[in-house]
Amino acid sequence: MKLSHFNFDLPDELLAEHPAEHRDEARLMVLNREKQTIEHKLFKDIIDYFDEGDVMIMNDTKVFPARLFGNKEKTGARIEVFLLRELNQDQRLWDVLVDPARKIRIGNKLYFGEDETLVAEVIDNTTSRGRTLRFLYDGSYSDFRTKLTELGETPLPKYIKREVEPEDEERYQTIYAKHEGAVAAPTAGLHFSKHLLKRLEIKGVETADVTLHVGLGTFNPVEVEDLSKHKMDSEEIVISKQAADIVNRGIENKKRVCAVGTTSMRTVESSVSSNGRLNEFEGWTNKFIFPPYEFSIANCMITNFHTPKSTLLMMTSAFGGYDFVKRAYEEAVKEKYKFYSYGDAMLII
Template structure:
């Protein structure tokens, strides 16, 4: 399939600026692949589609406050620094994006905080906007990381035009987030409330936690018409032996295995055995899933509504069927579902 197959008209007012008032009261579109039917529900109705010993696989990555603002030495120009990944904890090297990039050259220093107690020196250019920074801070590593947390802001996606608000710190994070390392939330999981998860557990649904640290590369635009030529950025992923066992037991018992989000699906499909079961995994994945694709692990998926020509839409189309997803998205636009990170959800069974 080609890039142009994944284009559609998305009205700007359907891009969600804020989350639903209550996590599990976002809207839920249910797609039944066998019957080719579409239902309109609330997210908390999810429980009606699962039975005891079905397995729900969630991504427990935790978003860190990756967006900082500093001032350039001498000129005092305000510079946005987006932390991508830590390269070396001992020397405090970080891979970052800077904006405006044209003002930032090797050797420049940036000062953060009112007291300018945190300083960073630019030591390398990596891409047009990418830089390698060495942070200079008089304190232990734990104190340094706390300083980053204190100065950083919740990294809301760029399509959200407002500034981050205090409640975003909690809402742009799943309730089961624990392993810090993501610069964007695994947004399908944002709809789960503690109450809904408890109800699912009482019903007998099993949960398996994997980790995939979401990077900005997930949202990079596809710039080639031939999808086979697109390269995904690598993201760090972990599938523990315990998670693999829970999922493999579900497969053996022919239960529903539900991937909560595209990040979970990518991690699962990156660690498949020759017997089409799940292996323990620790490493990096740049797997790009687009139609046609034969999925090995999950037979059910929860996902948000994605933007035109995105790799996320391509994966969902591969799972549900391109024509069915096209029909569902036309329905979503007509019914004014909210799209993207703070938007509504879709269950594909």
Template structure:
């Protein structure tokens, strides 16, 4: 498979700048792999495709406000700092991205508050934009994390050119988010409302959760033509034994099992055993899924519409079938579905 096999023309106006007014009233395209047919619905209609004891698996990661703004010592230049991952809890060392990067060198200090209560020192260069920072804060770890949340901004994707609005803090987070650690939302889950979740529960549909802390590496462009040579950045993933048991029971009973989002699917495919069962798991995954791929757990999935030549699009192509998926994408463009983070949804069964 080649990267160019997954290219298509996507009009800029189809990139969603705002979420739908109501979470569960975005549009839903339903792809039936058996019949090779496409239906057009609203997201709340997803309940019609599932029966009692079927299973939805959600990624319960929680986005933290990862975008900070500081000032460089001496010059006072404004610097954006995007928190990627915590490397050391005790010493408050983080991997970050900085912008503009050319101004930030090892030894520089950045000030985030006027009273200089939160300062960071650059201790390493990692990539052209990447730096390692040691935060200097006179307080407990819990107070430090609270200060980061206070100063941080919702990390909307760069393609959204408008200013962050008050509603983004709530809408750029799933309603079931629990485990803080993601710098980007698991966007398929943004369509679930509390009302829809209650309707699913009343119908007798079961729920399970996994955790994958979404990093920016998921969205890195592929810079090679041969997909087998692309390397994904690692992301932390967890499955508890309790949730593994719920999923294995659904497998034993031949239920419909729906992975909500590509991050959920990556977690399942990383941890599945050779006999297609799950156990407790906590580790890191850099798994890159592209066609052909045999999926071991889920037989349905919900996802958003993704951008050309993205790793997310390639995973969906492996699940739906590349030709069928690209046909569906051309239909989506013709029907003016909204793409990307705040865009519309697709159910593949």
């Protein structure tokens, strides 16, 4: 398929600037692939589609406050620094994006915080906006990470034009987040409340926690019409033996095995055995899923509504069926569903 197949008109007012007042009361569109039907529900109604022994695969990555603001030495120019990936713990080396990039050259120093106790030196250019920074900090590594957390703010997506608000620190994080390392939230999981998870547990629905540390590469625009030529950035994933066992038991018992979000789906599809079972794994994935694609692990999927031409929409279309998902998106626009990170959800069964 071509990039142009995934374009559609999305009114700006449907991009969600704020989350739903209560996590599990976002709207939910339910797509039944067999019956080709579309239902309109609330997210908390999702419990009606799951039974004892069914499995939900959840990405337990935790977003860290990756956006910092510093001042350039001498000029004092305000520079946004977006932490992407830690390269070396001992040397305090990080891959980052800087904005405005034209002002930042190798050898420049940036000062962070009112007391300017955290300083970073630019030691390399990686891309037009990318730089490698060495943070100059004399304290212990744990003190250094604490300092980054204090100075950083929640990295809301760029489409959200408002200032970061106090509630974002909690709401742009799943309630089951454990392992810090993501620069963006696995947003399908944002809809789960503690109450809903407890109700699912009482009903006998099992959860399998996997980890994919979401990087900004997930949201990089596709710039080639031929999708086979698009390259995804690599992201770190972990699948424990315990998670693999839970998922494989669900498959063997012919239960509903549901990937909560595109990140969970990419994770499990990156480590499949020859007999269609999930393997434990720790490493990296750059898997790009677009139609046509035969899925091996999950037979059900929860996802948000995605933007035009995005890799996330392409994966959703591969799972739900291109024509069916296209029809669902037309209905979502007509019914004014909210899109993107703080938007509404879709269940595909």
